[in-house]
Amino acid sequence: MGVSRRSMLAGTAAGVLAPVVGFTGTAAAAGPVRRITLYAEALPDGLYGYGLEPGKATIPGPLLEIYEGDTLEIELVNTTDQRLSIHPHGVNYDTASDGAPLNASFNNPRETRTYTWRTRARYEASGGFWMPGSAGYWHYHDHAMGTDHGTGGLARGLYGGLIVRRRGDLLPSKQYTVVFNDMMINHRMAPDTPMFEANLGERVEWICIGHGSLPHTFHLHAHRWADTRTGMLNGASDNAQVVDNKNLDPGSSFGFQVIAGEGVGPGAWMYHCHVQTHSDGGMAGLFLVRNADGSLPAGAQDAIDRFKQHGHTGHDANPDARTHA
Amino acid sequence: MGVSRRSMLAGTAAGVLAPVVGFTGTAAAAGPVRRITLYAEALPDGLYGYGLEPGKATIPGPLLEIYEGDTLEIELVNTTDQRLSIHPHGVNYDTASDGAPLNASFNNPRETRTYTWRTRARYEASGGFWMPGSAGYWHYHDHAMGTDHGTGGLARGLYGGLIVRRRGDLLPSKQYTVVFNDMMINHRMAPDTPMFEANLGERVEWICIGHGSLPHTFHLHAHRWADTRTGMLNGASDNAQVVDNKNLDPGSSFGFQVIAGEGVGPGAWMYHCHVQTHSDGGMAGLFLVRNADGSLPAGAQDAIDRFKQHGHTGHDANPDARTHA
Amino acid sequence: MGVSRRSMLAGTAAGVLAPVVGFTGTAAAAGPVRRITLYAEALPDGLYGYGLEPGKATIPGPLLEIYEGDTLEIELVNTTDQRLSIHPHGVNYDTASDGAPLNASFNNPRETRTYTWRTRARYEASGGFWMPGSAGYWHYHDHAMGTDHGTGGLARGLYGGLIVRRRGDLLPSKQYTVVFNDMMINHRMAPDTPMFEANLGERVEWICIGHGSLPHTFHLHAHRWADTRTGMLNGASDNAQVVDNKNLDPGSSFGFQVIAGEGVGPGAWMYHCHVQTHSDGGMAGLFLVRNADGSLPAGAQDAIDRFKQHGHTGHDANPDARTHA
Numbered sequence: 001m002g003v004s005r006r007s008m009l010a011g012t013a014a015g016v017l018a019p020v021v022g023f024t025g026t027a028a029a030a031g032p033v034r035r036i037t038l039y040a041e042a043l044p045d046g047l048y049g050y051g052l053e054p055g056k057a058t059i060p061g062p063l064l065e066i067y068e069g070d071t072l073e074i075e076l077v078n079t080t081d082q083r084l085s086i087h088p089h090g091v092n093y094d095t096a097s098d099g100a101p102l103n104a105s106f107n108n109p110r111e112t113r114t115y116t117w118r119t120r121a122r123y124e125a126s127g128g129f130w131m132p133g134s135a136g137y138w139h140y141h142d143h144a145m146g147t148d149h150g151t152g153g154l155a156r157g158l159y160g161g162l163i164v165r166r167r168g169d170l171l172p173s174k175q176y177t178v179v180f181n182d183m184m185i186n187h188r189m190a191p192d193t194p195m196f197e198a199n200l201g202e203r204v205e206w207i208c209i210g211h212g213s214l215p216h217t218f219h220l221h222a223h224r225w226a227d228t229r230t231g232m233l234n235g236a237s238d239n240a241q242v243v244d245n246k247n248l249d250p251g252s253s254f255g256f257q258v259i260a261g262e263g264v265g266p267g268a269w270m271y272h273c274h275v276q277t278h279s280d281g282g283m284a285g286l287f288l289v290r291n292a293d294g295s296l297p298a299g300a301q302d303a304i305d306r307f308k309q310h311g312h313t314g315h316d317a318n319p320d321a322r323t324h325a
Numbered sequence: 326m327g328v329s330r331r332s333m334l335a336g337t338a339a340g341v342l343a344p345v346v347g348f349t350g351t352a353a354a355a356g357p358v359r360r361i362t363l364y365a366e367a368l369p370d371g372l373y374g375y376g377l378e379p380g381k382a383t384i385p386g387p388l389l390e391i392y393e394g395d396t397l398e399i400e401l402v403n404t405t406d407q408r409l410s411i412h413p414h415g416v417n418y419d420t421a422s423d424g425a426p427l428n429a430s431f432n433n434p435r436e437t438r439t440y441t442w443r444t445r446a447r448y449e450a451s452g453g454f455w456m457p458g459s460a461g462y463w464h465y466h467d468h469a470m471g472t473d474h475g476t477g478g479l480a481r482g483l484y485g486g487l488i489v490r491r492r493g494d495l496l497p498s499k500q501y502t503v504v505f506n507d508m509m510i511n512h513r514m515a516p517d518t519p520m521f522e523a524n525l526g527e528r529v530e531w532i533c534i535g536h537g538s539l540p541h542t543f544h545l546h547a548h549r550w551a552d553t554r555t556g557m558l559n560g561a562s563d564n565a566q567v568v569d570n571k572n573l574d575p576g577s578s579f580g581f582q583v584i585a586g587e588g589v590g591p592g593a594w595m596y597h598c599h600v601q602t603h604s605d606g607g608m609a610g611l612f613l614v615r616n617a618d619g620s621l622p623a624g625a626q627d628a629i630d631r632f633k634q635h636g637h638t639g640h641d642a643n644p645d646a647r648t649h650a
Numbered sequence: 651m652g653v654s655r656r657s658m659l660a661g662t663a664a665g666v667l668a669p670v671v672g673f674t675g676t677a678a679a680a681g682p683v684r685r686i687t688l689y690a691e692a693l694p695d696g697l698y699g700y701g702l703e704p705g706k707a708t709i710p711g712p713l714l715e716i717y718e719g720d721t722l723e724i725e726l727v728n729t730t731d732q733r734l735s736i737h738p739h740g741v742n743y744d745t746a747s748d749g750a751p752l753n754a755s756f757n758n759p760r761e762t763r764t765y766t767w768r769t770r771a772r773y774e775a776s777g778g779f780w781m782p783g784s785a786g787y788w789h790y791h792d793h794a795m796g797t798d799h800g801t802g803g804l805a806r807g808l809y810g811g812l813i814v815r816r817r818g819d820l821l822p823s824k825q826y827t828v829v830f831n832d833m834m835i836n837h838r839m840a841p842d843t844p845m846f847e848a849n850l851g852e853r854v855e856w857i858c859i860g861h862g863s864l865p866h867t868f869h870l871h872a873h874r875w876a877d878t879r880t881g882m883l884n885g886a887s888d889n890a891q892v893v894d895n896k897n898l899d900p901g902s903s904f905g906f907q908v909i910a911g912e913g914v915g916p917g918a919w920m921y922h923c924h925v926q927t928h929s930d931g932g933m934a935g936l937f938l939v940r941n942a943d944g945s946l947p948a949g950a951q952d953a954i955d956r957f958k959q960h961g962h963t964g965h966d967a968n969p970d971a972r973t974h975a
Contacts, residue, residue: 089569090549095592095624098546102595102628120588122558128887129495130558131584132551132567148635149609151601170779213602215540215865217901221748224740226782227566233772233780234564237453239884241877242782244739245901251542251570251599259781263770267745270752274901276801277863284799299745303752310798414894415874420917420949423871427920427953445913447883454820455883456909457876457892473960474934476926538927540865552891559889562778576867576895576924 031069031119038062039077040084040107040142040158047157047187048080048145059187060177061140061160063207068135068166072117078107084145084153088162089253090138091117099143099150106144119164135166136229137255139179139209154211157187161207163255169230172205172257174198180248180273180283182212189282190310196271196285198260200292207255210248219245219274220287222264231256245274261289268303284310356394356444363387364402365409365432365467365483372482372512373405373470384512385502386465386485388532393460393491397442403432409470409478413487414578415463416442424468431469444489460491461554462580464504464534479536482512486532488580494555497530497582499523505573505598505608507537514607515635521596521610523585525617532580535573542599544570545612547589556581570599586614593628609635680768681719688712689727690734690757690792690808697807697837698730698795709837710827711790711810713857718785718816722767728757734795734803735765738812739903740788742768749793749800756794769814785816786879787905789829789859804861807837811857813905819880822855822907824848830898830923830933832862839932840960846921846935848910850942857905860898867924869895870937872914881906895924911939918953934960 038050041057050061054077066072076086085106087099095103097115107113119134141159146152153159161177176196179186185193198204208218224244225231231254233240246254261267272284286307291297363375366382375386379402391397401411410431412424420428422440432438444459466484471477478484486502501521504511510518523529533543549569550556556579558565571579586592597609611632616622688700691707700711704727716722726736735756737749745753747765757763769784791809796802803809811827826846829836835843848854858868874894875881881904883890896904911917922934936957941947 089544090567092588093547094590095594095628098592098594100546100595102593102631103624104627104631118588122561124561125557126495127493128559129555130560130563131587132549132558132565134549134567136567147601147605149597149601149604151605154601168777170776210542211601213600215899217860217899219739219901221750222743224782224784228564229566230564230779232564232775233782234562234778235780236772236774237884238564238780239878239880239882239888239890240564240782241879241904242740242784242786243902245903247572247897247899247902249540249542249572249599250601251544252568252572253570254566262781263742263768265744267748268752269745269748270750272799274899275863276797276799276804276861276900279799280797280801299753302754303745306752306754414869415892417913418872419915420919420953423917423919425871425920427918427956428949429952429956443913447886449886450882451820452818453884454880455885455888456912457874457883457890459874459892461892472926472930474922474926474929476930479926535867536926538925553889554891555889557889559887563889565889572897574865574867574897574924575926576869577893577897578895579891 031067031071033071033073034066035073035075037075037077038086039079041079043157048082048084048153049157050086050160054079059157060179061158063161063163063175063177064140065163065165066119068119068121068133068164070119074115074117075112076107076115077112078110081109082145083108084142084158085150086115086140087143087150088117088138088140089251090136090162090164091119091134093117101144101148121166133166134164135169136164137207137253138162138164139253141211154181159209159211161209163207170203170257172203174202174204175207176204177207177209178218178271179209179211180216180218182214183278183281183283185283185285190284191308193282193285195288195304197288197290199290199294200261200266202260203257204260205255205257207253208248209253210250212250214278215275216248216278216283217245217274218248218271220271221269223258223269225256225258266291266297266300268300268307282310356392356396358396358398359391360398360400362400362402363411364404366404368482373407373409373478374482375411375485379404384482385504386483388486388488388500388502389465390488390490391444393444393446393458393489395444399440399442400437401432401440402437403435406434407470408433409467409483410475411440411465412468412475413442413463413465414576415461415487415489416444416459418442426469426473446491458491459489460494461489462532462578463487463489464578466536479506484534484536486534488532495528495582497528499527499529500532501529502532502534503543503596504534504536505541505543507539508603508606508608510608510610515609516633518607518610520613520629522613522615524615524619525586525591527585528582529585530580530582532578533573534578535575537575539603540600541573541603541608542570543573543596544599545596546594548583548594550581550583591616591622591625593625593632607635680721681717683721683723684716685723685725687725687727688736689729691729693807698732698734698803699807700736700810704729709807710829711808713811713813713825713827714790715813715815716769718769718771718783718814720769724765724767725762726757726765727762728760731759732795733758734792734808735800736790737793737800738767738788738790739901740786740812740814741784742770751794751798771816783816784814786814787857787903788812788814789903791861804831809859809861811859813857820853820907822853824852824854825857826854827857827859828868828921829859829861830866830868832864833928833931833933835933835935840934841958843932843935845938845954847938847940849940849944850911850916852910853907854910855905855907857903858898859903860900862900864928865925866898866928866933867895868898868921869924870921871919873908873919875906875908916941916947916950918950918957932960
């Protein structure tokens, strides 16, 4: 698609949405209002993407990141000739920002429209029961192209990651958005799937999102995480299940942080869907953990070369050609 | 089916199984024995349902609700010419109340049979490890019609929700049972799926149940919950994942409470299966949050009118015509 | 297959990997190094298995069990004419022990190769965030036969259970490994699926593993567990969801302990996939809870006899003949 993986992190890398540190507390009091402009654009091969600048649309779209309490105002510029929208998971919005045709919340072709997302912290309801806040690894996607559920937009690339952090959450040095969407990862199939890179010992963050109509399970080699909000435990007695394989079914998302290569060393590690026909069919990619100094570890280039032979025989990259599960 | 949504809540609304407040403690000591009569009846179009009174069977059946420690004795009157049963999830029963033909536990045609369900609180086994109690959002279903696994009964409507509460749990003002069963919600497809209603600010409870042979994910717009027993957190440091989309696969169930329209306002909000072919195919419905005074908010009628155009093209409502995933 | 269910527990029963009690603490300091030899062997009907002794391969392979901190060195003897490997979930390994052709980590035909798995305890990263340890109910499987993802090995029986315990964890008196793999349980279909046996009141442990390309849900009658690392709660205020039905999708695993027949009495209890076409198709088995003295409870023999009539009409036991979900 001619769009590099790095550019999809540009929004965060450029600090556009860099979390503001220093404001603490769990009060529901409104935090700052952040404003961005997103451009929904046509890409080659009938695909579409969201981007933070004109001509920079990517699949997935930019990773958006805010803190609980923040409000995010998104001016969505529809540069296409299609009806489309942006619908978020996990955050608050009124019906005008639902992104669903049901609520007449979408951009007509060439139309610009503002969507407002609000967030809030958890709070005690009564007797030790707390209503959850907005913090989590979420996502956003079109809800208006093709069908009233955005099936056409999802099949053509209109989706991205959204993180709502709690004050005090650990921040990673690198972030990877991984979208399992029908038989594709970030709209690609092996060996063209993203190769995520880190140096040994870096804290890296994975944002995993499921879309489409097929059931999936996300597996990462040689690393694991807790099945919690953060992927970490909150103490020595936390009894959350630890996993290295988790359902990533349509509309679901989760995230976690790992220390790259911790306890296992550098190397080319696979991530893939563990549904066997899916991994064989091309739903696999590489997590390249370099040496601490950034050099390539022994054997890694051989592994990368082998991966370039990964096939996807018998599967068609065109989502319209597939039937549902 | 000529059965209104409200009638399926009649059991609870009428107080038949209203939780008894005031008994506290986590002791395993037996609580009261509650006795009800359920009628399994034939409905139009080859369907079947459970009801608390003759001629009042619904799909789903009545929502049953007890406290940990309670015993529930169900006299099941089979008014039909079919073999059928009632099999619960989450509670204790001996083999005679298993509801499975394996244990010769079923009602022959026209037969009445009593099933006994017991519950108990969690207790410490050893060294800080506690065996779980019965509290949870569960369900019950036929396990004898058609096949020894009740596949025929499930395909024809014999299922319902079951809540076992812990003393001190927060009680909602309204309750919604949502069953994803093959391509249907509560045996209906859009636009005939239930429209659940509440006033802004009401605490409402969702009981979500999966059945059939297809994988599903339940998504609710503009509201979210914690992935815990109650859908809430148990303190500021609780690190459970917060979700607004969760797998609802055959035999699974979960529940949660939300404050209707909290932080998002009134309106017509969608709930739907997030598997795209399923939502497009008719697995969607409305959660209508009215103004606090019960009046219809601006735009809601338009949304309802739009929803009435929701299609389910290409999918057949007859479960027997479908193949499994 | 001529392999008894008991033999698959022989590894543990014989004490080869019996956990060492007495070493406590959560330090990451390395524990003992344990060394075993595994034999990958051809079995009748085109199947393959892992075994702890020559000629004793089983499906699933032996249940391996270690403590956090332990290192396990596995000398894998490939007695077959196929390329194969062993790839674990949940533990640490460098690329040479990945078990994946990507990293040239596999046994050629007739080759012996050593794989090293390391484990470590959770530890505090910063500010109350703890990185998870290795403790969990995991599994291992071939990653090199047929395809680079081991699809051929999984379809032919090369998989088994792996438990990493935390010091102080409760130990069961019996253990059952249950693998849902396409339409089979432990490579069998009803009525030839394993019948797991215990006496009333025994603490028994279930290790549940998903493989293949179909989505599944594991359901156990009359018993339940918490959705945590151990299947138990860690205190009276633990708000983890309690379940008796849980997704068991490809690559996932979980485990739990129950007191056999607690609160429900002895009898023949079913475990099965709750996807209706799967249970009807043969994905069901028996959990036989005997009387406390080991005698058969009333009605159990009748139930066993009925189960022997369980069919699997319309499904083909040959995984190669099936299409994915």
